Amino acid sequence: MEPVIDRSSSIEQPQVPLVVETFNLGKFYRTGFWMNQKIESLKNCTLAVSQGETFGLLGQNGAGKTTLLKTLLGIVRPTAGSALLLGRPLGDRAVKQRVGYLPENPYFYDYLTGWEFLQFAAGLFQIPRSVQRQRIPQLLDLVGLAHSAAVKKQLRQYSKGMLQRIGMAQALINNPEVVFLDEPMSGLDPMGRYQMREIILSLKSQGKTIFFNSHVLSDVEKICDRVAILARGELICIGAIDELLGTTETYRVQGKGGHLNILKKWIPDLEVDKDLWYGHLRGNPKDFLANLAASGGQLIGMNLAKPSLEEFFMQQLQERGIYSSS
Numbered sequence: 001m002e003p004v005i006d007r008s009s010s011i012e013q014p015q016v017p018l019v020v021e022t023f024n025l026g027k028f029y030r031t032g033f034w035m036n037q038k039i040e041s042l043k044n045c046t047l048a049v050s051q052g053e054t055f056g057l058l059g060q061n062g063a064g065k066t067t068l069l070k071t072l073l074g075i076v077r078p079t080a081g082s083a084l085l086l087g088r089p090l091g092d093r094a095v096k097q098r099v100g101y102l103p104e105n106p107y108f109y110d111y112l113t114g115w116e117f118l119q120f121a122a123g124l125f126q127i128p129r130s131v132q133r134q135r136i137p138q139l140l141d142l143v144g145l146a147h148s149a150a151v152k153k154q155l156r157q158y159s160k161g162m163l164q165r166i167g168m169a170q171a172l173i174n175n176p177e178v179v180f181l182d183e184p185m186s187g188l189d190p191m192g193r194y195q196m197r198e199i200i201l202s203l204k205s206q207g208k209t210i211f212f213n214s215h216v217l218s219d220v221e222k223i224c225d226r227v228a229i230l231a232r233g234e235l236i237c238i239g240a241i242d243e244l245l246g247t248t249e250t251y252r253v254q255g256k257g258g259h260l261n262i263l264k265k266w267i268p269d270l271e272v273d274k275d276l277w278y279g280h281l282r283g284n285p286k287d288f289l290a291n292l293a294a295s296g297g298q299l300i301g302m303n304l305a306k307p308s309l310e311e312f313f314m315q316q317l318q319e320r321g322i323y324s325s326s
């Protein structure tokens, strides 16, 4: 029989390959003495990440971010749905050679020096010694640990920030196409965070795909092309940062007088300074103005404001009753 060829696709623009694809992915853990309690850490998670993209996964503590990363890496098995990593089913051995991973709270071998640890990691990937001799100093330089004190120190003598950096070097030892980073900024001082951002941006400029979890939303905003928010194991939104922030128009309002309870209802982040108040309006401006006038208040200023990623994040959680500012 003649093979079916989709001719329509051959005249379309070439598509960027997908690196991560999940289809209704789910994971529950069994806990309790009799293992009869279920914790649903991930529910119906469907997303796709393209080659070369920097993708940020956001969510509160316990939202399921690490669970999603571990599932994609084949460290834990999904209990529902399916997923592809670099076009192959999860757990594919050949794919592991093309992937880098910086775990959350990494635990490394205390009595190895930084150099020895990277040699060990390189050995796991069967990287030849001649390549190791070139790559290890390059990576130590990239993560700011090239000075002899760091190279010769045992990891038990490393600070938290140094461990995070050596963890990053280890995640890149096999020159991976896709890098999974679980809280890469954790434990870093402001300079360390800046350097980590620069490292991620340099990986991005090399065309690598980066999938990372973070609580530092200002960093995510600077680095990521697209983000997703997980809440209680469910994806509540996903998209390009500009698109997401553009969909939520907010007005910064300033005024005086009016009833405090009414103001608080309309302006969740209300701040009062003497007889003036200000904050971001939630809801229809016309209705707000009518309510304000009825309660004897007066509007002094109103400007359209694009929310920061942090404001957008809080708003998404508030709208779903997951977070309350009061």
Ligand SMILES: Nc1ncnc2c1ncn2[C@@H]1O[C@H](COP(=O)(O)OP(=O)(O)OP(=O)(O)O)[C@@H](O)[C@H]1O
Pocket (backbone or CB within 6 Å): 029, 030, 031, 039, 040, 041, 059, 060, 061, 062, 063, 064, 065, 066, 067, 068, 104
């Ligand atoms: N091995 C496990 N056994 C039982 N429950 C687990 C296990 N690992 C995670 N969980 C639960 O799954 C949920 C999601 O945890 P996860 O670590 O994925 O969250 P997270 O978004 O990474 O949080 P954080 O920001 O604190 O790192 C939590 O309720 C957690 O207690």
Ligand SMILES: [Mg+2]
Pocket (backbone or CB within 6 Å): 065, 066, 067, 104, 182
């Ligand atoms: Mg986590």
